[in-house]
Amino acid sequence: MATRTAPFSPFEFMIAWRYLRARRAEGGVSVMTWISLIGITLGVAALIITLAVRSGFRAEFVDTILGSNAHVTVYSAxxxxxxxxxxxxxxxxxxxxxxxxxxxxxxxxxxxxxxxxxxxxxxxxxxxxxxxxxxxxxxxxxxxxxxxxxxxxxxxxxxxxxxxxxxxxxxxxxxxxxxxxxxxxxxxxxxxxxxxxxxxxxxxxxxxxxxxxxxxxxxxxxxxxxxxxxxxxxxxxxxxxxxxxxxxxxxxxxxxxxxxxxxGTMLWTWRDASGSFLRALDIEDNVMFVILSVLVLIATMNITSGLIMLVKNKGRDIGILRTMGLTEGSVMRVFFLCGAFTGILGTAMGVGIGVVFSLYIDQVMSFVNWLNGGGAWDPSIRGIYALPAKLQLWDVAKAVMLALGLSFIVTIFPARRAARMNPVEALRYE
Structure with a gap:
């Protein structure tokens, strides 16, 4: 009879890690894992870069308003x-x-x-x-x-x-x-x-x-x-x-x-003068966050594809583990950890790339200008002279929570499928 073990025991981590290092001969599982990893990395990096540029653009725009215009203009009727x-x-x-x-x-x-x-x-x-x-x-x-x-x-x-x-x-x-x-x-x-x-x-x-x-x-x-x-x-x-x-x-x-x-005194504030533009920026920020969140979701869905293939290829192993005494919960946690490892590693790499890109945005834009022969950033259209980026802890935290949350959620279905696999059926044709 199966005995219950403590959740996320060391042996569960060990099995999940061995599965992630699957050989090429095992149905291309490792290839799907790499696709998932790269997709999450690029999605998280793009989200962090977009949020940093958005914060920097708004901060620079507001600073130029407040740094060269009155906060309140007083005039008479x-x-x-x-x-x-x-x-x-x-x-x-x-x-x-x-x-x-x-x-x-x-x-x-x-x-x-x-x-x-x-x-x-x-x-x-x-x-x-x-x-x-x-x-x-x-x-x-x-x-x-x-x-x-x-x-x-x-x-x-x-x-x-x-x-x-x-x-x-x-x-x-x-x-x-x-x-x-x-x-x-x-x-x-x-x-x-x-x-x-x-x-x-x-x-x-x-x-x-x-x-x-x-x-x-x-x-x-x-x-x-x-x-x-x-x-x-x-x-x-x-x-x-x-x-x-x-x-x-x-x-x-x-x-x-x-x-x-x-x-007869009348007032006109800097918010009255630029409020419509700032509101447009806020709407654009929300739309961009939703769009990039969808991209992260698509990247995390690759984890589901990889885990489904992994469960199919490891049917014999699952049957053996169940007959050795592993509970459904242990099997589910093993495959959940497989997806979670991919999500965590991809998120960490995406954070690194996004932060470095944001910190060196000036050098990146200089390279883009060089590729385009100059004029990649036109101040007459955008108002300010350079593309700024401002890293904020909350923006990075939002990207991390989104990526990890989606990565954990999409692993639940294939992990439950593996846990509910009948060991007799899994070993019948082996």
Whole structure:
């Protein structure tokens, strides 16, 4: 009579391991094992790489937003300039007082009055549309991505004597440090016959790279007082750029900023500006995870095929083991371990490949660029200049749990089939 043994006893591991090392003559079982192993390895590696790239892309995208734009933009609702005139303006006349009250809010790191306008930037025979931001030098130096000395060129301290320009805009115009660029605005001086365009020339004293192609291609910074005069905003500001200590929780500061701003204050956060894109990224992340999970499932299904062949080829062995006293549970655990070994080894190899690939993503992309002759990553389409990867423990853990869980589940059916095999039938024709 069969006697019960402790689950997963050493002899069960020994038998499972001997079966996995089957010879070629035994029905090609080892070939199916290698196919399963390679499939799981590639599936897990692809899942980890995708999750790392997804996390890196989102982190880089958000960082470029927060590093070169306001977390909260404060502006005023349009008000009638003169009663019954039908002329409305949203210009802030009390911008200094509002900014001071907002700065006093705990958690607010800066509140910078800002002038905004669009111009045509011209140098020699080249021209391009530019968006001008007028702000004080101290406020400009507080923008991390713009004032970064590692990526910027020129002397930012000389900003009051010129303008700062994005690197892509400077490249397209052929502008270098010290060159004078003409800026033309349609809203210039008011004359009896109408408003005439305003054209002024400014020296480029600083060229920055914010990390976002669309920002570097269009943005120009101008001293605040000069911007007031250039855009006919004397004595006022268009908006106040506010930064907080934790941009991810920016909504927590909204009521206080509204109170400090006073009547007619309106707010626009970085989430409002980029929320649709971030939601699209989240949807894409979920879809990619589901698709790659299906690929891992397909890879683990090869374990089932291999185990079914193994059970068929080892029918005589199963009959002998049962007559020697092994229980159905022991036989089931033996074949379960055969599939589990393949899943664990494939998952471990996949984690190794995925982690190494993610850590050396820059070198991999350089090789891809070399193969394609350059241009494999177009910043004008993707917004950022490089494909980033950010390994997170939770992402790796999700890939491991998915692969191991599927590997263990798919082994149950063939293992139960082996355990329920009648030893008499298995030995009848042997």
């Amino acid at each position: 349009p008000e009638e300039v003169v009663p019954d005139s039908g002329i409305y303006s949203s210009l802030m006349r009390d911008y200094a007082e509002r900014a001071e009250r907002i700065r006093a809010i705990p958690g607010v790191t800066s509140a910078a009055p800002l002038i905004r306008g669009q111009v045509m930037a011209t140098f020699n025979d080249r021209s391009n549309v530019a968006e001008v931001y007028g702000m004080a030098l101290d406020d400009l130096k507080a923008i991390p991505r713009v004032a970064d000395p590692k990526t910027g060129r020129g002397d930012i301290d000389g900003f009051d004597g010129g303008i700062a320009m994005g690197s892509e805009l400077a490249r397209e115009l052929g502008v270098g440090l010290g060159d004078r660029v003409r800026l033309m605005s349609p809203n210039g001086a008011k004359t009896p016959i109408g408003t005439s365009p305003r054209v002024n020339a400014y020296e480029v004293v600083y060229i920055f790279t914010a990390g976002r192609w669309d920002i570097d291609k269009t943005r120009v910074y101008m001293p605040f007082a000069e911007a007031q005069s250039y855009f006919n905003r004397e004595g006022g500001a268009d908006e106040i750029a506010v930064d907080v200590t934790d941009p991810e929780r920016v909504d927590d500061w909204m009521p206080q900023i509204l109170d400090a701003g006073g009547p």
